[in-house]
Amino acid sequence: MQDFTQAFVLAFELVFSGDADLIEIIVLSLRVSLTAMVVACVLGLPLGAILAITRFPGRGPALVVLNALMGLPPVVVGLIVYLHLSRAGPMGSFGLLYTPTAMIIAQVILIMPIIAALSRQVLEDLNNEYAEQFRSLSVPRHAAIQALIWDARFSLMTVALAGFGRAIAEVGAVIIVGGNIDHLTRVMTTAIALETSKGDLPLALALGLVLLTIAFAVNAAVMSLRLTTGRYANV
Amino acid sequence: MSEPGRSSLLPLHTKGLTLDYDGARYINAIDLTLQTEKLTVVMGPNGAGKSLLLRLLHGLIPPTMGQVCWNNIPMSDAIRQRQAMVFQRPVLLRRSVAANIDFVLGIKGEAKRDRRDEILDNVGLLDFARQPARSLSVGEQQRLALARALATEPEVLFLDEPTASLDPASVLAIEQIVTRAHQNGTRIIFVTHELGQARRLADEVVFLHRGQLTEHSSASTFFNDPTSEAAKAYLEGRILL
Numbered sequence: 001m002q003d004f005t006q007a008f009v010l011a012f013e014l015v016f017s018g019d020a021d022l023i024e025i026i027v028l029s030l031r032v033s034l035t036a037m038v039v040a041c042v043l044g045l046p047l048g049a050i051l052a053i054t055r056f057p058g059r060g061p062a063l064v065v066l067n068a069l070m071g072l073p074p075v076v077v078g079l080i081v082y083l084h085l086s087r088a089g090p091m092g093s094f095g096l097l098y099t100p101t102a103m104i105i106a107q108v109i110l111i112m113p114i115i116a117a118l119s120r121q122v123l124e125d126l127n128n129e130y131a132e133q134f135r136s137l138s139v140p141r142h143a144a145i146q147a148l149i150w151d152a153r154f155s156l157m158t159v160a161l162a163g164f165g166r167a168i169a170e171v172g173a174v175i176i177v178g179g180n181i182d183h184l185t186r187v188m189t190t191a192i193a194l195e196t197s198k199g200d201l202p203l204a205l206a207l208g209l210v211l212l213t214i215a216f217a218v219n220a221a222v223m224s225l226r227l228t229t230g231r232y233a234n235v
Numbered sequence: 236m237s238e239p240g241r242s243s244l245l246p247l248h249t250k251g252l253t254l255d256y257d258g259a260r261y262i263n264a265i266d267l268t269l270q271t272e273k274l275t276v277v278m279g280p281n282g283a284g285k286s287l288l289l290r291l292l293h294g295l296i297p298p299t300m301g302q303v304c305w306n307n308i309p310m311s312d313a314i315r316q317r318q319a320m321v322f323q324r325p326v327l328l329r330r331s332v333a334a335n336i337d338f339v340l341g342i343k344g345e346a347k348r349d350r351r352d353e354i355l356d357n358v359g360l361l362d363f364a365r366q367p368a369r370s371l372s373v374g375e376q377q378r379l380a381l382a383r384a385l386a387t388e389p390e391v392l393f394l395d396e397p398t399a400s401l402d403p404a405s406v407l408a409i410e411q412i413v414t415r416a417h418q419n420g421t422r423i424i425f426v427t428h429e430l431g432q433a434r435r436l437a438d439e440v441v442f443l444h445r446g447q448l449t450e451h452s453s454a455s456t457f458f459n460d461p462t463s464e465a466a467k468a469y470l471e472g473r474i475l476l
Binding site: 129130132133135136137138139140143147150151 | 293295312315316318319320322326328329330338339341342383384387
């Protein structure tokens with residue numbers, strides 16, 4: 001109990017004192033996870049849309065694989081990215097290992113299947129409603145995909161948030177490919193893991209509280225946006 | 236509304252048009268010919284296959300057997316682009332009234348505000364242009380669906396019970412728009428099971444019962460001297476099994 005009290009006090013002190021190290025960790029965490037979310041959306045949303053509206057041989061197995069990839073173990077992803085980015089790996093010459101870029105790559109691989117699979121479901125449901133009308137109006141496929149993504153934008157925001165939630169809370173992959181280097185690749189989750197292993201539980205809990213607050217704030221902001229704009233679109 | 240230099244889609248011929256699904260026969264060997272310039276009403280009791288026939292004619296579903304030919308050319312994507320369909324339940328995009336029209340005009344490469352406003356004005360929805368389409372009443376939504384279909388300037392317009400469950404004023408508004416489109420040269424094929432509406436609109440009636448074409452005649456012949464037992468029973472209000 002004392003740890004929790006200390007943690008709250010420390011969290012407030014850290015946040016309100018504008019602790020430079022903490023700010024740096026928060027900014028890097030957000031930069032890495034938001035970038036990963038944007039890249040995963042750019043790749044995952046069209047993939048989800050294509051799977052939602054096209055029928056091709058092997059689509060069923062492809063969906064099974066995509067759904068299975070939603071449960072990718074982060075440490076396995078971290079290890080695979082590590083092997084590719086290490087000096088001996090196929091992408092070793094880029095020198096990306098232990099950089100924020102490596103962490104972004106790992107998070108993209110982790111959350112892209114989540115975004116593609118969930119958006120596929122959202123868009124397929126909407127496509128079931130629109131398909132006959134689109135066919136009647138002879139809507140070209142690219143225009144149909146654009147229309148589906150636009151009209152499902154509020155549901156897709158929730159999908160993107162699910163990806164962001166997975167990315168910001170993830171520790172296994174980023175600690176392997178980022179290395180938890182102070183002032184370079186240390187993010188909230190790796191810092192918490194480090195402080196816990198050092199036995200500094202109040203600091204670890206304080207960082208955890210900050211992480212929770214950030215996740216809550218991002219979700220609240222998107223929910224508010226969704227309610228405001230959703231009212232306009234009447235969806 | 237056939238463009239100069241382009242042959243008309245009509246007449247329509249179907250031969251042995253059949254649709255099976257899951258071992259059951261829903262449309263049974265329909266031979267039908269529709270000529271130009273008439274307003275055709277497709278009638279029949281629930282489950283007769285009216286909506287399925289419309290979808291087959293519009294190429295939305297492929298027949299199990301038989302063929303649909305427009306002016307002796309088999310149904311194709313190119314032919315469907317010259318047609319439009321309004322469904323019983325309006326399917327509107329989740330955006331504003333104006334954006335629903337802009338969407339189809341954009342596909343045609345004609346997205347211009349004046350044109351859109353003209354289309355909305357024709358169906359009495361110009362004042363609602365900025366409103367979310369799905370916040371309109373059902374009657375207004377159906378008028379918007381109709382306006383969107385007409386925005387594609389179809390040569391043939393299929394309407395699948397567009398006035399089902401609408402109030403009389405909304406029914407009248409829809410009928411006026413349809414009649415105007417017909418007068419402007421659009422070939423109308425209209426599904427309804429409301430006798431009053433069929434009497435008001437039809438030049439000719441196609442009557443279906445259990446997936447079979449049982450009568451195809453002028454409206455006056457159909458209402459005054461029907462030949463099939465099914466049509467007689469339907470007009471007398473007897474239950475058709």
